[in-house]
Amino acid sequence: MLLIAGLGNPGPQYARNRHNIGFMAVDEIARRWGFGPERRRFQGLVRAGEIETPQGPVKSLILKPQTFYNDSGHSVGEALGFFKLDPAELVVFYDEIDLAPGRFRMKAGGGAAGNNGIRSITAQVSPYFRRARMGTGHPGHKDLVQGHVLSDFHKAELKWVEPLIAACADAAPLLAAGEDEKYQAEVMRLAPAEKADPRALARGKGD
Template sequence: MLLIAGLGNPGQAYAKNRHNIGFMAVDEIARRWGFDAPRARFRSLASEGRIDTPDGPVRALILKPQTFYNDSGSAIAEALKFFKLKPADLVVFYDEIDLAPGRFRMKTGGGAAGNNGIRSTAAHVGPDFRRARLGTGHPGHKDAVHGHVLSDFHKAEMKWVEPLLQACADAAPLLAAGEDEKYQAEVMRLAPAEKADPRKLARGE
């Protein structure tokens, strides 16, 4: 079984925030692969389903913690423990300000790089989980980071956000098969990121 968690903040006020692109990505995977309607479990919204791979369908649980971003790990750990899964069975989708807008990278383990949701997850389950990093760009100064991640995507940014989310869902069989390098390559093939100034994108230019 694969546990696919998205990081974000619960509630409509946060739904279109850059910080919620992890929620957006797992929602698109659930939609694309016909997962069950979400229900409250593990202090999260959880959806069950299967992702088809060349070796057969892989059972998966999509999790959207409702504990708020910075305490995501406590909810994720509950689900991991319940299903007796290892960190290697966990993929976390989240926003990465140190990647240019529209870029996508997979990695396993490592530090939190200042991301409190990842720090919380590592504190509860250990660092050796799989990470799907969705680039949202840096605002240019550390004092602007908080406002940047908690602001909505501009309309102009959706020209790369929507294809990236769709690519994450369409390429999901590679993720389910554990082929993270191939998954990363396929996502970027399906949704190639344009070279752009993240500060201009953040202003909707």
């Protein structure tokens, strides 16, 4: 079984925030693969389903913690413990300010890099889970980060946000099969984004 968690904040006022791109991605995975209805469990919202792979269907659970972003570990840890899953069976989708907008990178293990949601999950689970990092760019100074991640995507940004979310869902069979490197490559093939300094937009040098 695969536990796919998306990070974000609950409530309509946060729905289009950069911090909620993880929610957006897992919602699209659930929609694309016909998961069941959303219900409350594990201090979050869950949807159960299967993702087809060449080796057969993989049972999967979508989880959107409702504990607020910085305390996501309580919800994720509860679900992982209930199903007695290993951290390697957990994939977390979240916004990454140290990647340029539209870039996508898979990573297993490592530090939190200042992300309080990832720090919370690490404290509850261990650092050895799989991370689907969705680039949203950096505002240019650490004092501007909170305002950046808690602000909505601009209309112009949807030209890369929507294709990236769709690509994460369309390529999901590779994720379910444990082929993280191939999944990353396929997401970037389906939704290409130029390599750039994540702070370039803050300096007016972005596209």
